[in-house]
Amino acid sequence: MARYGDRMRDPAAGFWTLVGRALRRRCPRCGNGPSFETWLRMAENCPACGFRFEREHGFWVGAMIINTILSFASLLAVFVGGWVAFWPNVPWTGLLVATVSVAGVTPLLYYPMSKSLWSAIEMSYHELEPAERTAANARVAQNSP
Ligand SMILES: [Zn+2]
Numbered sequence: 001m002a003r004y005g006d007r008m009r010d011p012a013a014g015f016w017t018l019v020g021r022a023l024r025r026r027c028p029r030c031g032n033g034p035s036f037e038t039w040l041r042m043a044e045n046c047p048a049c050g051f052r053f054e055r056e057h058g059f060w061v062g063a064m065i066i067n068t069i070l071s072f073a074s075l076l077a078v079f080v081g082g083w084v085a086f087w088p089n090v091p092w093t094g095l096l097v098a099t100v101s102v103a104g105v106t107p108l109l110y111y112p113m114s115k116s117l118w119s120a121i122e123m124s125y126h127e128l129e130p131a132e133r134t135a136a137n138a139r140v141a142q143n144s145p
Contacts, residue, residue: 010128022120025112027051029123029136036112050139052132053119063118070114071106078102 011018011029018028027033033048045052054060082095128136 010133011123015124018120018124019117022116023113025116027053028116028120029128035116035119040108040111042112042115045136045139047143048140050136050143051128052135052139053115055122055126055132059122060115060118062122063115066118067107067110067114070110071103074106075099075103 013021013031017031021028021031022035025034025036027035027046027049029051030046030049033043033046033051035042035046035053037043042053044054079095079099082098083090086095
């Protein structure tokens with residue numbers, strides 16, 4: 001159980017530590033609690049430190065932007081990679097099927113990563129507000145035996 005004092009920066013960890021936690025789908029604040037219950041369902045709060053992942057209304061717009069960038073980059077890589085690899089006899093139908101498949105699968109594949117990454121990136125420059133810290137500590141205290 002992690003509790004943070006009022007004097008230290010919350011979270012105390014630096015940018016790359018936060019990103020590392022996000023890539024492991026852990027709470028960016030403490031690194032202990034899993035941030036996802038299933039592949040597509042994020043927990044509301046960290047079970048270890050009580051941090052509420054959705055910090056404000058509209059918070060996940062940044063995650064949507066990350067997901068869109070990653071998905072389009074994958075789509076472009078498959079399309080251009082296939083085009084270059086098979087030039088001059090490009091199998092357009094096969095390339096179209098592959099590209100559309102990538103466009104359908106990658107947003108789901110990147111979904112948890114984009115949310116946890118956004119949470120970590122946002123937290124790296126926007127530390128917890130006192131009210132968030134108080135609420136998180138109250139959740140932890142409520143779950144303690
Ligand atoms: Zn946590």
